Amino acid sequence: MDNPSEACFRPALDGFRWDGVDRLAYKEEGSALFKAISRQVLFADPELACELRYFEIAPGGFSTLERHRHVHAVMILRGHGWGLVGTAVRPVVPHDLITVPPLTWHQFRAGLDEALGFLCMVNARRDRPELPAAPDLEALRALPAVSAFLDLPPASV
């Protein structure tokens, strides 16, 4: 690559991978519950005040149920699944937009037959997630739609 400007272009590869982007295990605090999710950091330039990441949840998998002060700005890119934000549960498909406001419980679940892939924009400087304690889970489970979302394979919601 003789021209350094060429490095500004990073082609998409097959299977929602990108040239020069590592596919990372989803790292969380020890007690966090999650399943079958990977992370690729697409943009993390020190000149940018945000990062753009691509998460992919394999069929039947789910992200951590958590909340934090920082906001998530999500665009679904692949497959289908369900999202929980606050007390709302909704099916999600490609190009849907989801905002996770501050200190709002949220989780994503892939369908049983297809992966769920999504972009997530976050502030580069952000707080650590908080996991639900027993009273938080109890309050969430008091809502039938949320309880169904948390308990059941996504295809059954």
Add this chain to the structure above:
Amino acid sequence: MDNPSEACFRPALDGFRWDGVDRLAYKEEGSALFKAISRQVLFADPELACELRYFEIAPGGFSTLERHRHVHAVMILRGHGWGLVGTAVRPVVPHDLITVPPLTWHQFRAGLDEALGFLCMVNARRDRPELPAAPDLEALRALPAVSAFLDLPPASV
């Protein structure tokens, strides 16, 4: 909508539109040259240090040739076309990633037969674009690939 959490989900509509998102004319300084491009602001939350916009260039159209201090983080979402960043010209297709470094001339052009749509993440606080003066254009045109990009319908590049 009884549950305010429902508003956190904004479904994708047909044709790369989004529920609750206005499609805006692409506004630039008076002398800027551009053609057939629209803008939708997908995320501009005051809690987020960046914004995420979706731009769409109609077949044969192009964005402004410009540079600025702030960085663009681009993901192609639809169609195909060509990008110029610095001195590199490359074809672009969905999910390709393009970084526009500080003070780097850049432009996107749609193919003649298909629109080019892309996400662009930028810092919420950013400087205004600068347009090329005659010596800048002369320097760019000294490079055959860049000159071809600037002059020709994209399908001919």
